[in-house]
Amino acid sequence: MSRRSYWGRDEFDSEMERVFGRCWLFAAHESEIPSPGDYVTRKLGGEDVIVVRDETGDVRILLNSCTHRGNQLCRADMGNSSHFRCSYHGWTFSNKGTLRGVPERKQVFDADFDKSKYNLVGPPNVDVFHGLIFASWDPEAPSLLDELGDMAWYLEAVLDKAGDLQVVGPPARALVRTNWKLGAENFAGDGYHLGTTHKSPIDLGTYLNTEAFPQLDDVSMDAMRGRCIVAGNGHTLRVQHYGLETDEPVFLGYPEERWADIASGLDPRQADLMSRISVLHGNVFPNLSFIDAAALYSGDDTPAVSYVQLRQWQPVDEMHCELIMFALVPRWYDEEQRAHSQRANLRMVGLAGIFDTDDFQNWTSVADMSRGRVSQSTDFVYAGGVGIKPADDVEWPGAVYDVDHSEVNQREMFRRWSELLDDDSICTRTTGKADQC
Ligand code: FES
Ligand code: FE
Numbered sequence: 001m002s003r004r005s006y007w008g009r010d011e012f013d014s015e016m017e018r019v020f021g022r023c024w025l026f027a028a029h030e031s032e033i034p035s036p037g038d039y040v041t042r043k044l045g046g047e048d049v050i051v052v053r054d055e056t057g058d059v060r061i062l063l064n065s066c067t068h069r070g071n072q073l074c075r076a077d078m079g080n081s082s083h084f085r086c087s088y089h090g091w092t093f094s095n096k097g098t099l100r101g102v103p104e105r106k107q108v109f110d111a112d113f114d115k116s117k118y119n120l121v122g123p124p125n126v127d128v129f130h131g132l133i134f135a136s137w138d139p140e141a142p143s144l145l146d147e148l149g150d151m152a153w154y155l156e157a158v159l160d161k162a163g164d165l166q167v168v169g170p171p172a173r174a175l176v177r178t179n180w181k182l183g184a185e186n187f188a189g190d191g192y193h194l195g196t197t198h199k200s201p202i203d204l205g206t207y208l209n210t211e212a213f214p215q216l217d218d219v220s221m222d223a224m225r226g227r228c229i230v231a232g233n234g235h236t237l238r239v240q241h242y243g244l245e246t247d248e249p250v251f252l253g254y255p256e257e258r259w260a261d262i263a264s265g266l267d268p269r270q271a272d273l274m275s276r277i278s279v280l281h282g283n284v285f286p287n288l289s290f291i292d293a294a295a296l297y298s299g300d301d302t303p304a305v306s307y308v309q310l311r312q313w314q315p316v317d318e319m320h321c322e323l324i325m326f327a328l329v330p331r332w333y334d335e336e337q338r339a340h341s342q343r344a345n346l347r348m349v350g351l352a353g354i355f356d357t358d359d360f361q362n363w364t365s366v367a368d369m370s371r372g373r374v375s376q377s378t379d380f381v382y383a384g385g386v387g388i389k390p391a392d393d394v395e396w397p398g399a400v401y402d403v404d405h406s407e408v409n410q411r412e413m414f415r416r417w418s419e420l421l422d423d424d425s426i427c428t429r430t431t432g433k434a435d436q437c
Helices: 007-019 144-148 152-163 179-189 201-204 254-263 268-274 333-347 356-369 407-423 426-431
Strands: 027-030 036-046 047-053 060-065 078-080 084-085 092-095 099-101 126-128 132-136 166-167 172-176 226-231 236-241 278-286 287-295 307-318 320-330 398-400
Touching: 007 144, 007 166, 007 307, 007 407, 007 426, 027 036, 027 166, 027 307, 047 166, 060 126, 060 132, 078 407, 126 144, 132 144, 144 152, 152 278, 152 287, 172 356, 179 236, 179 278, 179 307, 179 320, 179 356, 201 356, 226 287, 226 407, 236 407, 254 268, 268 278, 307 333, 333 356
Parallel strands: none
Antiparallel strands: 027 132, 036 047, 036 078, 047 060, 084 092, 092 099, 126 132, 166 320, 172 320, 226 236, 226 398, 236 278, 278 287, 287 307, 307 320
16 A cells, blocks of 8 residues: 555545545534534534534534635534524524524625525535434435445444443544544554554553453453454454353443343344453444443542443544544443543543553654655555455354454455545535536
8 A cells, every 4th residue: 555645645635525525424423412502513524514403403514614705603612502603794594504694684785685595505415323423425425324334233233232322521632643544444453553552551451350350350361352344335343352251241341230131232143242342443434433342441440331432533634633532421321430431431542541642652653754755655564364254154244354463454444445536426426516626
């Protein structure tokens, strides 16, 4: 894989047009905007948008740019408002995007000035999957379910396992000095880096915390088993199992009295997948990553709890991305459990967490070492696991590879990426103007 695919300006512009202009992109979680008028401001494929629940309760996504002269309409990260008023000349829009107020309209504009032509625009496709709000700028995009393909089954398993998940606290945000693809491909299935990058937490025993999880007493690191799963359309995930000697589902990090309930809320194959995992992580192509794990670390003030994190790698330019991290907890957790899960999230995979401090050093280093003409002329290696075949004895959707340390998932991500880059028709569809492509 050419390094210019990561660090070239032209390549970045092409992927913004053809990958982010075409795909379904994560915008927000429904629990962030529970009431009419609630909104958050986000990026959607390089465009600033307002994700809002309108007065009738529908979720809408509006371009955060005034139709008069393009000023940013809403400058807050989140809030509640029935209208958005532009700070430049005062045009006012309802939270459905309708232009309602034009100051000095009769003095400034002709009598036939038609307000209805200047409503806010938004992506033509918006849909919600188990609380996750997605949108696509492509009017000809397939349905969200078609786009998710086999990944829908896995996402559902993660999101239904804990019942009704909700985002707790405002998302953490950071500008990271690296290309968005480097983080996404790591979450897509890089089990290979664990033994080196994360050797210190492994050596500290955080992977097998028998004090927190007595069920792990007889388990050794050798019994850990990882699998890589290709779920189509560039979506992939990696699961890591403990080899527990039990036929009963074990949901580490959830109260034991809830295990039977959790299993009964999933189909048997999903329960088989979700029980006994130490960690499951993946990437919904292109840039929504997720991790579901039991806190391997605990302390006097934090018992062993589950945590779920969504994280989005928002491209800024070829050398930078904005990382947004959402902590999710079951709605049925009490206040104390919620606080413990949120703290575990921060400690394990937060911006200053045990794992991410290791990862960020490598990801930013790759960017720094890829600025020169010579370094950019060399290629990255994605040959891990070439030739391996999917297992035929696992009844999970997609292609399941009985191998942990391979690069099969990353190749699927880049297969989809290059497929979209080769499609010349995408830009015309998104903007409707061939001369802008
Ligand atoms: Fe918004 Fe003029 S730019 S009212
Ligand atoms: Fe890592």
